[in-house]
Amino acid sequence: MTEKLYDNDSYQTEFDAVVLFCEASGDGYKTILDKTVFFPEEGGQSCDTGHINGIEITFVELCGDTIVHYSKAPFEPGSTVHGVIDFAPRYRKMQNHTGEHIICGIAHKLYGCENVGFHLGADYVTMDLDKPLTSEDIAKIEVMANEAVYSNIPVTAYYPAEDELKITDYRSKSNITGKVRLVNIEGYDICACCAPHVARTGEVGIIKILDCINYKGGVRLSILCGRDALSDYNERLKRNIYISNLLSVKQEDVCTALDKLMEDMASLRQQIGEKSKLISKLYTDSISETDENICIITEGLSSGEMRHIVNGIMTKTTKSAAVFCGNDQDGYSYIIGSLHINLKDAAPQINSALCGRGGGTSQMIQGSVKTNKKQIEVYFTN
Numbered sequence: 001m002t003e004k005l006y007d008n009d010s011y012q013t014e015f016d017a018v019v020l021f022c023e024a025s026g027d028g029y030k031t032i033l034d035k036t037v038f039f040p041e042e043g044g045q046s047c048d049t050g051h052i053n054g055i056e057i058t059f060v061e062l063c064g065d066t067i068v069h070y071s072k073a074p075f076e077p078g079s080t081v082h083g084v085i086d087f088a089p090r091y092r093k094m095q096n097h098t099g100e101h102i103i104c105g106i107a108h109k110l111y112g113c114e115n116v117g118f119h120l121g122a123d124y125v126t127m128d129l130d131k132p133l134t135s136e137d138i139a140k141i142e143v144m145a146n147e148a149v150y151s152n153i154p155v156t157a158y159y160p161a162e163d164e165l166k167i168t169d170y171r172s173k174s175n176i177t178g179k180v181r182l183v184n185i186e187g188y189d190i191c192a193c194c195a196p197h198v199a200r201t202g203e204v205g206i207i208k209i210l211d212c213i214n215y216k217g218g219v220r221l222s223i224l225c226g227r228d229a230l231s232d233y234n235e236r237l238k239r240n241i242y243i244s245n246l247l248s249v250k251q252e253d254v255c256t257a258l259d260k261l262m263e264d265m266a267s268l269r270q271q272i273g274e275k276s277k278l279i280s281k282l283y284t285d286s287i288s289e290t291d292e293n294i295c296i297i298t299e300g301l302s303s304g305e306m307r308h309i310v311n312g313i314m315t316k317t318t319k320s321a322a323v324f325c326g327n328d329q330d331g332y333s334y335i336i337g338s339l340h341i342n343l344k345d346a347a348p349q350i351n352s353a354l355c356g357r358g359g360g361t362s363q364m365i366q367g368s369v370k371t372n373k374k375q376i377e378v379y380f381t382n
């Protein structure tokens with residue numbers, strides 16, 4: 001059994017320990033010490049990072065009641081080693097984890113929710129609650145959770161005696177075997193938990209619920225607390241400043257400005273559509289009825305505009321009506337239509353003659369060719 005130094009002091013970052021066991025494992029080594037401040041990967045929370053005797057610890061896991069440290073270099077069994085954890089990521093987890101307790105405690109009290117999942121990753125925190133919640137419920141939970149932060153309540157962890165545990169009403173994710181460690185946030189939550197937490201709720205800084213999605217009959221909440229919430233705020237602010245500069249409006253006006261921009265775009269799209277129809281009509285009107293192929297070679301048309309034109313001019317010929325758009329250097333895109341020739345059957349021959357690719361229906365095909373204007377003209381005059 002490894003003595004878990006983080007049980008009593010979440011803020012301890014350094015320690016001396018005796019190496020009980022070390023052996024090769026995979027492409028590195030696994031080591032067991034008599035005690036450690038390294039929190040292992042457990043209960044949805046990733047493990048601590050850090051060094052022992054200057055050697056990086058790459059992973060820490062819990063095997064029964066023993067904590068196993070993984071590293072690229074070995075440690076001498078029987079020797080005393082000195083370990084240090086990276087406190088910044090640990091503290092970030094302590095803030096988020098304590099925030100999670102506060103939210104779950106409130107959701108449990110107000111709505112009878114049980115916490116059925118928790119993930120504290122490198123840049124995200126999610127928790128799963130087993131009952132559906134409305135956006136009003138979520139807003140209420142968030143307000144109350146932050147009130148708990150302002151109240152700066154002590155967060156205490158302890159192993160109660162069996163008798164005391166029996167009469168304690170506490171939350172628990174799973175049926176725990178062995179000694180139960182309770183984490184108490186007076187008035188908000190009491191929960192079985194093995195992880196390190198901050199000493200007082202004020203250290204959580206801020207609790208922000210970012211997202212709530214329906215999940216397995218309940219909800220999955222994404223939250224951020226403390227430094228993570230501040231970093232997230234800064235990123236969001238940066239994006240807001242970028243958009244407000246781009247639109248030349250005040251930050252508080254970006255939504256109104258974006259709505260206006262979307263309206264303008266919709267109106268422009270409609271105008272473009274009408275112009276396309278007009279161009280198509282002008283082309284169609286300028287062409288007389290014929291028994292020859294019609295071929296227009298031009299630049300700067302969208303595929304929608306090309307289709308409009310083909311739809312118009314194909315009514316003027318008993319053969320094919322083609323629009324090619326592009327230039328000799330980059331090649332041409334094409335749309336060809338016909339009311340009399342089966343173009344689906346003709347497509348392989350057209351593509352072969354003009355070094356192209358494409359296909360479609362018997363009435364209309366589209367694709368691209370890598371050839372020059374002259375060759376296209378020659379092909380369609382024959």
Ligand SMILES: [Zn+2]
Nearest residue numbers: 097183193195
């Ligand atoms: Zn916890």
